[in-house]
Amino acid sequence: MIVILNHKTKKEDVSHLVGEFEQMGLRVNLSEGENTTILGLIGDTSKLDIDVLSGFPFVESVKRVSEPYKSANRKMHPEDTIVNAGGVKIGGENFCVIAGPCSVETEEQIIEVAQDVKNSGANMLRGGAFKPRTSPYSFQGLEGEGIRLLLEAKKATGLPIVTEIMNLNYLDFFADVDLIQVGARNMQNFDLLKELGHSDKPILLKRGLANTIEEWLMSAEYIMAGGNKNVILCERGIRTFETCMRNTLDISAVPMLKKLTHLPVIVDPSHAAGLSWMVPPLARTAVASGADGLMVEVHNNPAKAWSDGAQSLNPAQFDELMTDIKRRAEFESRPIAANK
Amino acid sequence: MIVILNHKTKKEDVSHLVGEFEQMGLRVNLSEGENTTILGLIGDTSKLDIDVLSGFPFVESVKRVSEPYKSANRKMHPEDTIVNAGGVKIGGENFCVIAGPCSVETEEQIIEVAQDVKNSGANMLRGGAFKPRTSPYSFQGLEGEGIRLLLEAKKATGLPIVTEIMNLNYLDFFADVDLIQVGARNMQNFDLLKELGHSDKPILLKRGLANTIEEWLMSAEYIMAGGNKNVILCERGIRTFETCMRNTLDISAVPMLKKLTHLPVIVDPSHAAGLSWMVPPLARTAVASGADGLMVEVHNNPAKAWSDGAQSLNPAQFDELMTDIKRRAEFESRPIAANK
């Protein structure tokens, strides 16, 4: 960590500060320029709080040299983490596809979609039971009943299931869920993250709408610090000034994360743009980017039902997408595992 | 609501859609151009889901004409709402100042700061007990004990207290808190908002880091839809591309909110820039913008302690700020109420 002092800092303030750092077990390298004094702190600075340090009246700025996350850091753990979610391996050489409707609606619907996506080659079933909606007047999901229906679909097809948690009190509902999703809006719901850190369930952590990659990794760190190492990151588009798409897919987050962390990274092309016709091209870029998988929205009848959004594929479109994605995953030497 | 159809939409699809809208009790005005057909929907469209409508294959886009929030909407409730928080009136002609440290540290500290800010004319005491920190390795607050110490400070000074809630299970801790803060990171923690909607406590709802004004009002609507009308909005800076300040204060949010909603609006200049020297000028713009109050971080000894950030004023700086702000509030004919 580097601490840059104001050029008017008094000698005694400098010595006092250096003393404080040394008491904390840090080695301090002092560099005095004409206009600035720079302290280089050597040792474990992970407990130093940048905001606190910046608060000193004679500190001009503080710059971190090493990353503030440890468990998630590839430097500390060079090998790829492979998360086992209900038998599906995510990370490493594997490429996985998760598919299903935005919301679970009926037993018939979810089982039909589950069979369709399984037939097309998806590895896991997604479906929303607890739905984070911007408006309190929008459909909030079938809640506990939705999870029950997902479990029926799992029984019928053998596909492991993924669904979102919004409330740490409902963790019991998720006992048989294979992969628990934390949505973008809860990426910094730290109490929820802590609770999940004490679980041993795989967690799918979506990126917040306007969160930096470092903040995202710090949220993964919250879960990992509690003992749960089974974290998968999911890029789903960030908020920018552009208005012709709902969000802007940050595809460069994938190679950046691959460098910074050993955790698996998947891409959600459905939420990224919010436009179904854009799902296939964005899915193709995700495969090429080095991502470990895809999460895609599929609805059995988007045209008839009042129940699905602008971003869902129908089963035929999904099947066509899977044909393409399988070829591409093979091209990347990361074949999609066949369903049993 | 306006629904714009693709220019290749078949006659029968148009009639089918019109029929569906009419069955929902809406009147439909059909306008056919050379390249587009436009449906104007007249009536209560608040239950129509834009995402669902946009999902129809022949729908090009959907544009909302009326606001999706009702309880928070000034059109439905033209008079300013005045929230009574522990005897302090927020909104209307009143200008209020909330002050105190980022975190509660010790009984001595919080009582000393409370007396200092009271002497300078603050109306309420703030202090963090549960702290949302980006890093799991940073100090997470004194939690329940922090609230106990705030209540001691309230007893010692008579100042009502404000503190942040992060977990709906901890609502019991807040029984004697006068104003419950929902932080920026939880602005779309919908389960927490719903829970607070069933409380009768005044709620201070901070804007999310990258949330639009409409999303913010929809989060207020979540609380109000549950029956709790005591919501105060707090602008605290948004995330932009600028890097020389922590966030960018969106001062224009104040007049915009004053037009759209009847709820009180206050400004937090401390978190907005993250720089203590910038608190006074930003506080001045807040008074001039028509805001109903300020929330300012004050620490009794930022220079000695390892416990406070770059954004806190010391009591002397706060006293100087209050002298200035009092003059300005009077200039605006919105005097700060004297403490009893």
Added chain:
Amino acid sequence: MIVILNHKTKKEDVSHLVGEFEQMGLRVNLSEGENTTILGLIGDTSKLDIDVLSGFPFVESVKRVSEPYKSANRKMHPEDTIVNAGGVKIGGENFCVIAGPCSVETEEQIIEVAQDVKNSGANMLRGGAFKPRTSPYSFQGLEGEGIRLLLEAKKATGLPIVTEIMNLNYLDFFADVDLIQVGARNMQNFDLLKELGHSDKPILLKRGLANTIEEWLMSAEYIMAGGNKNVILCERGIRTFETCMRNTLDISAVPMLKKLTHLPVIVDPSHAAGLSWMVPPLARTAVASGADGLMVEVHNNPAKAWSDGAQSLNPAQFDELMTDIKRRAEFESRPIAANK
């Protein structure tokens, strides 16, 4: 175009406005709701100025239904445009690669790089002669001499050349340049765009740092409105809140542009992230996204020279990238043309 009137608009104001529109040859469809009156304007609204219309005191908002660009619009021109730049075909089934140094430095350097990138299979040579630098104290390019050296490299290798124009007075220098680049910072330098509209040279129009796709297409429209239809668009990353990369590559811009316009679209992965190690993965996503080509920075000796940035590949790295990209372009059935 849809004009939404304030619900208190007087009957006579509505009739007056309708009359004005009808005089302009537009048909007006009137839709009166309880709270709003909506005018649907049918006919050629491309000359109506949204800002002007919005200025009327009783107009609440104006929403455009059809795109404001014509020449660039795929609806008016469904076939892909193929631009011929010095014999290289850009657009359609072709995939092209442009490579070369950020700045032209010496005759030796530019000829060496040109030969290297040609050997690796690049179709065109890029090199900066006039350099847009944030600081007036940074190297501003060799200017006219830089173009002379590029022409030497063209003579030596046969590669057509691309270089940036910053000043409409210098158009004469570009007489033998095959493709003229307009940089991100000049995307809305409208006088420069108009001047280039009167030229018949192919133009490579980079996206501005924080410009929407619609604004970008309007800048292309400026050039095309002057008669020059040879415009190629280049996505090079946009500005967001993220700080661990210089810019955020907006890969979704590629499929969106492919839908909206018939113009060719290429991707610059070097400027997008500003990090040389990230060029290969981003280039891979560009091929998968459906882009028509790549523009990549290559320097012959990044490690020794004080002359190149964090984003350049050396010739060996570029050669390795080309081996990969060739396979991928073939996979997409869009082979890179061989050099003669």
Added chain:
Amino acid sequence: MIVILNHKTKKEDVSHLVGEFEQMGLRVNLSEGENTTILGLIGDTSKLDIDVLSGFPFVESVKRVSEPYKSANRKMHPEDTIVNAGGVKIGGENFCVIAGPCSVETEEQIIEVAQDVKNSGANMLRGGAFKPRTSPYSFQGLEGEGIRLLLEAKKATGLPIVTEIMNLNYLDFFADVDLIQVGARNMQNFDLLKELGHSDKPILLKRGLANTIEEWLMSAEYIMAGGNKNVILCERGIRTFETCMRNTLDISAVPMLKKLTHLPVIVDPSHAAGLSWMVPPLARTAVASGADGLMVEVHNNPAKAWSDGAQSLNPAQFDELMTDIKRRAEFESRPIAANK
């Protein structure tokens, strides 16, 4: 400047680099940690190019400690600069108001508006002759004739004039213009800035839509490096994710600029939000922020004419605003100079 090396950097590479820096006249302070080696460079680093340095394979990152601008830097020039524009003093204790229409339309119009704004107390007249329009099909301004009409209005009222330049070839038209505006879209049109640096005319430099404060000061530096020290900065709103206003006024830019530079800073509340009703509250925040003046759009007949936008005040509204602003400027002890 601080250079952070990769932890695997070889001893000889470190020595080589240190040698290079020393040859450039810099003193190097070497600090070796377990994981990183840090070089602190002491001396004049303004010519070092961060991008070049970052390009070295063993350099992890480079952090600037001192600002890259000199002429604009308050550290080098602590006193406020006061620019004299046609007799109006901008900066220091003065508060100035510039007003007038978006576009010059007719002699009658511009003279009428000029007299109106003069009567209300404006110090300068603004009016667009060359108009930067997003669409090539929108009105592009009266160009040279517009400037002639502005000069007529100047003759009629005595008000000095401000108008925008878009093309360095048209500098002759501006011979009698008192203050030349560089618009947001040309903030990084470096050739235009260089040309204006050789002029002795006062320059009003608007902030680019998504430019940082540092980039803005570097553009001021371009003008000043050429010898022209008469630069005034104008904040006019930045681009964010918010959609209910055209731009987001960055009011915190004013105190930040006042700290970083000695140049005058004014605020344009008309372009910031793009909504006329929001001009008065934003103007009030500008006065309170410490700005040196305002630039406001006023049109003599926004309701009748097809010639003005959503953001203009009519003369009566402007007169009311001026009454308010005069009181506020006096409150700040920065009275608006009376017109002669």
